[in-house]
Amino acid sequence: xxxxxxxxxxxxxxxxxxxxxxxxxxSIGAVTTTLILVAAFLxxxxxxxxxxxxxxxxxxxxxxxxxxxxxxxxLALGEQLKQIDGVDTVVFSSxxxxxxxxxxGMGDQGNAWQMFEQDNPLNHVYVVRATDPQNTxxxxxxxxxxxxxxxxxxxxxxxxxxxxFNNYARTIGLVLIVAxxxxxIFLISNTIKITIMARSTEIGIMKLVGATxxxxxxxFFIEGLLLGVLGSVIPIISIxxxxxxxxxxxxxxxxxxxxxxxxFNPFAWQLALIVIAIGAIIGVWGxxxxxxxxxxx
Amino acid sequence: MTKxxxxxxxxxxxxxHLTEVRxxxxxxxxxxxxxxxxxxxxTYPNGVTALNGVNVKIDQGEFVYIVGPSGAGKSTFVKxxxxxxxxxxxxxxxxxxxxxxxxxxxxxxxxxxxGVVFQDFKLLPKMTIYENIAFALEVIEESPRNxxxxxxxxxxxVGLKNKARFTPNELSGxxxxxxxxxxxxxxxxxxxxxxxxxxxxxxxxxxxxMKTFESINASGTTVLMATHSKSIVNRFKKRVIAIESGLIVxxxxxxxxxxxx
Ligand SMILES: Nc1ncnc2c1ncn2[C@@H]1O[C@H](COP(=O)(O)OP(=O)(O)O)[C@@H](O)[C@H]1O
Ligand SMILES: [Mg+2]
Numbered sequence: 088x089x090x091x092x093x094x095x096x097x098x099x100x101x102x103x104x105x106x107x108x109x110x111x112x113x114s115i116g117a118v119t120t121t122l123i124l125v126a127a128f129l130x131x132x133x134x135x136x137x138x139x140x141x142x143x144x145x146x147x148x149x150x151x152x153x154x155x156x157x158x159x160x161x162l163a164l165g166e167q168l169k170q171i172d173g174v175d176t177v178v179f180s181s182x183x184x185x186x187x188x189x190x191x192g193m194g195d196q197g198n199a200w201q202m203f204e205q206d207n208p209l210n211h212v213y214v215v216r217a218t219d220p221q222n223t224x225x226x227x228x229x230x231x232x233x234x235x236x237x238x239x240x241x242x243x244x245x246x247x248x249x250x251x252f253n254n255y256a257r258t259i260g261l262v263l264i265v266a267x268x269x270x271x272i273f274l275i276s277n278t279i280k281i282t283i284m285a286r287s288t289e290i291g292i293m294k295l296v297g298a299t300x301x302x303x304x305x306x307f308f309i310e311g312l313l314l315g316v317l318g319s320v321i322p323i324i325s326i327x328x329x330x331x332x333x334x335x336x337x338x339x340x341x342x343x344x345x346x347x348x349x350x351f352n353p354f355a356w357q358l359a360l361i362v363i364a365i366g367a368i369i370g371v372w373g374x375x376x377x378x379x380x381x382x383x384x
Numbered sequence: 385m386t387k388x389x390x391x392x393x394x395x396x397x398x399x400x401h402l403t404e405v406r407x408x409x410x411x412x413x414x415x416x417x418x419x420x421x422x423x424x425x426x427t428y429p430n431g432v433t434a435l436n437g438v439n440v441k442i443d444q445g446e447f448v449y450i451v452g453p454s455g456a457g458k459s460t461f462v463k464x465x466x467x468x469x470x471x472x473x474x475x476x477x478x479x480x481x482x483x484x485x486x487x488x489x490x491x492x493x494x495x496x497x498x499g500v501v502f503q504d505f506k507l508l509p510k511m512t513i514y515e516n517i518a519f520a521l522e523v524i525e526e527s528p529r530n531x532x533x534x535x536x537x538x539x540x541x542v543g544l545k546n547k548a549r550f551t552p553n554e555l556s557g558x559x560x561x562x563x564x565x566x567x568x569x570x571x572x573x574x575x576x577x578x579x580x581x582x583x584x585x586x587x588x589x590x591x592x593x594m595k596t597f598e599s600i601n602a603s604g605t606t607v608l609m610a611t612h613s614k615s616i617v618n619r620f621k622k623r624v625i626a627i628e629s630g631l632i633v634x635x636x637x638x639x640x641x642x643x644x645x
Contacts, residue, residue, distance in 0.1 A: 092525055289508055295466070296571070297496035298523035300489075 100309030103282045110278040117274045118318020121267040128260040146220050149240040150213040156235040175218040182209040275373025283381045307374045315370020319363045330355040418444045418606045424474035434460035436630035447601045450610040452627040458610040466498045499568030499576040503583040505560045507552040514548040520567045538566040558589035578609045617641035
């Protein structure tokens with residue numbers, strides 16, 4: 088397309104946007120609402136996913152050894168653990184080491200445990216890691232059945248709850264977003280239909296003098312595109328500002344030290360890019376629908 | 385003398401009389417008619433048959449009136465020529481385009497060879513006269529330089545150079561019609577089609593419009609005019625094709641209107 092033609096289409100497209108007044112405002116509003124929700128949803132989902140993956144990677148099975156087990160028993164158990172299918176590593180950790188890591192892991196509160204240093208109530212432990220985190224539960228069950236095993240402890244609940252929550256949130260979010268996206272598309276296609284109707288004489292003359300169908304359609308695509316992109320301005324500002332504060336408050340705070348969110352750079356920028364792309368797709372989709380239906384060229 | 389010889393002489397004469405370069409192109413015109421229809425039928429989706437087997441040949445440079453009672457099929461007949469409607473069956477060749485076979489994508493390019501004028505002018509009220517005419521070239525992506533040049537030329541042709549900055553509402557009916565004629569001829573069409581162009585105009589204004597069409601025709605453009613005006617047809621003698629109930633019932637050179645009223 089010639090540059091001159093492109094500027095003409097841009098001019099006509101933006102003129103139409105201004106002409107349509109309240110319909111334009113409603114369309115942009117719908118896109119804005121949709122995209123803010125999409126952004127919030129994506130930020131939440133991607134962060135939860137990241138956390139779940141991190142935790143899942145961390146999954147280890149603590150095999151607590153019977154307090155009555157002899158040294159030979161312990162060694163034999165270690166061999167048995169290594170024989171289990173899907174086991175990656177088996178590491179022994181004595182009760183003293185366990186207590187130490189417990190105390191240091193608790194920070195200040197850990198001091199309370201120091202009184203146990205003389206009379207350690209903890210078990211010796213084998214820390215078992217599965218090659219594939221998915222097999223953790225099966226392996227844990229096998230270990231439970233072995234002799235001299237007191238019980239096994241692993242992060243099953245945390246991971247499962249997180250994934251479960253993730254699934255619910257994803258379903259609800261998706262339904263909501265799909266509904267909103269379609270509302271936005273519908274509003275945009277309606278706005279463009281109004282433009283097409285208002286310009287029917289002009290379109291008729293264009294056809295008569297031999298304008299190509301593409302030439303006639305372009306301004307309407309541009310109008311849709313502009314509606315979508317204008318609708319993504321406020322969401323993008325919200326993402327950048329909101330996520331910046333979230334990121335700095337989470338990573339600066341001690342009480343959130345166990346949470347790690349995706350870093351502002353590049354995540355917020357990527358999110359902004361996704362949001363503007365979705366806005367553009369909504370806009371163009373809306374105009375394609377109208378052009379197909381109402382512009383008989 | 386063969387047909388080609390006649391064309392040659394015609395063209396030489398035209399070149400002597402006119403300065404427009406494009407007219408010389410007609411020298412290379414092949415051995416075909418500008419408009420040719422064979423057994424053309426047109427039935428609208430609602431079941432009305434508007435054309436009932438039309439056969440006609442019109443040469444480059446002819447001036448033809450289409451007459452007949454209202455509802456006879458005149459508008460349908462001319463609509464076929466700028467591909468507003470497609471025949472239900474038959475053969476139709478316009479300016480060497482086969483309109484039965486033409487691809488959807490080629491239609492805009494075909495239409496650039498045909499200028500159309502309507503009874504109701506079809507001007508855009510918010511644009512100036514200049515913009516209304518320039519519009520026809522802008523939307524086919526002509527260069528701004530050419531557009532300026534051509535708009536001034538056609539405004540000259542129709543005698544409205546001093547009204548370029550006016551809007552259509554500030555012009556008389558006759559002037560508005562001349563604007564729409566200017567728009568129709570701006571792209572040097574081979575054919576100009578007018579469907580009752582004087583239908584909304586008083587007799588005096590109609591005469592002026594006729595003179596404009598005559599001068600367009602004199603420059604070599606084929607002109608087809610559907611009309612109800614007995615006085616015009618009988619005064620400016622041309623070929624007359626009479627249509628009744630979708631059939632050509634009369635086709636005379638230098639014919640009469642042939643109907644009362
Ligand atoms: N778009 C259309 N759809 C259906 N019927 C039409 C249409 N246009 C014209 N007709 C019918 O076709 C016949 C011829 O109409 P038209 O070509 O407009 O005649 P004229 O121009 O001679 O008055 C009429 O009976 C008219 O009602
Ligand atoms: Mg008619």
